[in-house]
Amino acid sequence: MAEVLVVAEHTAGEVKKATFELLTAARRFGEPAVVWAGPGAEDGQQRLAEFGAALIYAAADPGFDDYVVVPVAELLAQLVRDKAPTLVLVAGTAEGKEVAARLAVKTDSGLITDAVDLTPGDDGNPVAEQSIFGGATVVRSRVTRGTPVVAMRPNSVSPEPAPGTAEISPVTLAGQMTGARITGRVAAERSQRPELTEASIVVSGGRGTGGAEGFAVVEKLADALGAAVGASRAVTDAGWYPHQFQVGQTGKTVSPQLYMAVGISGAIQHRAGMQTSKMIVAINKDPEAPIFELADFGVVGDLFKVVPQLLDEIGRRKQV
Amino acid sequence: MNIVVCVKQVPDTALERKLKPGDATLDRAAVDGLINELDEYAIEEGLRIAEAQRDAGADAEVTILTMGPEKAAESIRKALSMGADKAVHLVDDGLAGSDALSTSYALAKVLSGAGFDLVICGSESTDARMGVMAAMLAERLGVPQLSLASKVDTDGSVIRVRRATDEGYDEAEASLPAVISVVEKINEPRYPSFKGIMAAKKKPVATLSLADAGIEPDAVGLLSAATEVVDFAERPPRQAGTIVKDEGDGGVKIAEFLAGQKFI
Numbered sequence A: 001m002a003e004v005l006v007v008a009e010h011t012a013g014e015v016k017k018a019t020f021e022l023l024t025a026a027r028r029f030g031e032p033a034v035v036w037a038g039p040g041a042e043d044g045q046q047r048l049a050e051f052g053a054a055l056i057y058a059a060a061d062p063g064f065d066d067y068v069v070v071p072v073a074e075l076l077a078q079l080v081r082d083k084a085p086t087l088v089l090v091a092g093t094a095e096g097k098e099v100a101a102r103l104a105v106k107t108d109s110g111l112i113t114d115a116v117d118l119t120p121g122d123d124g125n126p127v128a129e130q131s132i133f134g135g136a137t138v139v140r141s142r143v144t145r146g147t148p149v150v151a152m153r154p155n156s157v158s159p160e161p162a163p164g165t166a167e168i169s170p171v172t173l174a175g176q177m178t179g180a181r182i183t184g185r186v187a188a189e190r191s192q193r194p195e196l197t198e199a200s201i202v203v204s205g206g207r208g209t210g211g212a213e214g215f216a217v218v219e220k221l222a223d224a225l226g227a228a229v230g231a232s233r234a235v236t237d238a239g240w241y242p243h244q245f246q247v248g249q250t251g252k253t254v255s256p257q258l259y260m261a262v263g264i265s266g267a268i269q270h271r272a273g274m275q276t277s278k279m280i281v282a283i284n285k286d287p288e289a290p291i292f293e294l295a296d297f298g299v300v301g302d303l304f305k306v307v308p309q310l311l312d313e314i315g316r317r318k319q320v
Numbered sequence B: 001m002n003i004v005v006c007v008k009q010v011p012d013t014a015l016e017r018k019l020k021p022g023d024a025t026l027d028r029a030a031v032d033g034l035i036n037e038l039d040e041y042a043i044e045e046g047l048r049i050a051e052a053q054r055d056a057g058a059d060a061e062v063t064i065l066t067m068g069p070e071k072a073a074e075s076i077r078k079a080l081s082m083g084a085d086k087a088v089h090l091v092d093d094g095l096a097g098s099d100a101l102s103t104s105y106a107l108a109k110v111l112s113g114a115g116f117d118l119v120i121c122g123s124e125s126t127d128a129r130m131g132v133m134a135a136m137l138a139e140r141l142g143v144p145q146l147s148l149a150s151k152v153d154t155d156g157s158v159i160r161v162r163r164a165t166d167e168g169y170d171e172a173e174a175s176l177p178a179v180i181s182v183v184e185k186i187n188e189p190r191y192p193s194f195k196g197i198m199a200a201k202k203k204p205v206a207t208l209s210l211a212d213a214g215i216e217p218d219a220v221g222l223l224s225a226a227t228e229v230v231d232f233a234e235r236p237p238r239q240a241g242t243i244v245k246d247e248g249d250g251g252v253k254i255a256e257f258l259a260g261q262k263f264i
């Protein structure tokens, strides 16, 4: 059966949810073979097997962490040449898209980014669905040259388990690692909350929270719902909340089951990052705020009154 | 130091954008074009690096590189009025419909022809939203890629950046020449001054055709694209939701809605 390469996203041996989504999509086209750059494939093996990985090409060299993008793209190009897969899937994170970009150039293959779905067309080849212009238009496209390289938007496909053997097949990068060198790595503290792009509920706060202290009610609401916290650019620019939680054009693109916008006006650049959420709830004191054009449910009111009451009500409902 | 900033003209994001029924390409004529707003940060960073180089006694020049239709000349003029020294406009009907692969091929041709020490891109274009050009250009030009920079330092031979990651940031470095892209946290783009606008009128803009740039006509344009649109549809506008005014029970109302949808 044809092989589909799936690039694993992992930190410290833990596989990210986006990878299980990719495996689920990959199974529609052939046998998924995971590409694991860096050490720790053994730690991910069991989880990858649960989602139908047949093989893991494990390149255990720790050097993959020391260079910007290039070695991973080189490894993929090598595997594309050696294994002739029918499709390569990567997670559509900023870095995933860059890996995909270089691979597409190296192999002269068509590249599709930000796919929200991938299904076999009449001829069995992948047809990608993209949601463009802030969700106003749905485009279906396909690759006409080379080995299709598709970057899938995280949280677009629901991961479905399927048995796989996830046999580890060690590989080594031919040639030297090259590229810009990574000399330091600064990770923000990891919270107990779900990851922003993976979460099924995201609660985001905007300038309406009035400051870092006011923003705390957004965190409380997120915790009551088991949600991830997001923020508008007004908030991250002002330093009320760290930048990596920014949602929008120049922040993360999220597509949760539920997106709650608290004190966010809904500027076009913010909408670009959340418009494909399944359900949108907004709280804003301005009835003209553009966020209400998207909202399935909205309350025109002061967030400092509405959210505490909502928290009480959630608490009350949890008791009974 | 020879700095080239890649600037794309895009349709105004505030206006309605549509695909053309015929070839499913973006209807660029129908809406006003502006500088891709993320490229303004790239221009600003280029100007700042050049200023710092000059302050240190070195030569520095900022060139704007744009591939796009005639109309893109307006955006080039704006970039020059911000303070860039000159521009190269790659314009040819044969380029229409190019995908990211062929755009990167064409831009790389111009860049390797003209030479550069540092190429600066925006982090993504607001129309295509691929965020791939810096990586593709670095790959094609065979130079280091330092993309998604929120801070850049260079002494003219080594370049160091703070690179935004999912978890925080990386510190990364390489020797010049290199390709970088910058994120919008990096600076505050300047507005063109009156003096700048007047000066821009006299700054040189080289207009290149495919032949001038030595670009294979078969390698660019809609026919060369390695992807194709199968079909597209405008999504029906989202159904108007229920918007209620808080009468002292707003929180309870939301809780009811969330419970109805099984979120609580």
Ligand SMILES: Cc1cc2nc3c(=O)[nH]c(=O)nc-3n(C[C@H](O)[C@H](O)[C@H](O)COP(=O)(O)OP(=O)(O)OC[C@H]3O[C@@H](n4cnc5c(N)ncnc54)[C@H](O)[C@@H]3O)c2cc1C
Residues within 6 Å of the ligand: A205, A206, A207, A208, A209, A231, A232, A233, A234, A235, A246, A247, A248, A249, A250, A251, A252, A262, A263, A264, A265, A266, A267, A268, A269, A270, A273, A283, A284, A285, A286, A289, A301, A302, A303, A304, B037, B038, B184
């Ligand atoms: C190049 C570029 C990239 C950008 N990228 C992004 C991006 O990635 N993400 C992003 O979010 N933005 C982005 N922006 C910024 C965007 O244009 C808006 O400026 C930003 O989203 C506004 O944030 P906000 O809604 O929190 O603030 P505002 O627009 O100021 O809105 C605050 C809202 O809170 C409401 N409010 C105030 N007090 C209360 C209260 N007590 N109770 C209830 N409601 C209240 C107000 O009515 C208002 O609607 C970008 C802009 C540019 C130019």
Ligand SMILES: Nc1ncnc2c1ncn2[C@@H]1O[C@H](COP(=O)(O)O)[C@@H](O)[C@H]1O
Residues within 6 Å of the ligand: B006, B007, B008, B009, B036, B038, B039, B042, B065, B066, B067, B068, B100, B103, B120, B121, B122, B123, B124, B125, B126, B128, B129, B130, B131, B132, B133, B134
């Ligand atoms: N046609 C073009 N002309 C000049 N620069 C471009 C062009 N297309 C893309 N770029 C550059 O590449 C960046 C990323 O674009 P994209 O990969 O399309 O999202 C932009 O911010 C520009 O700096």
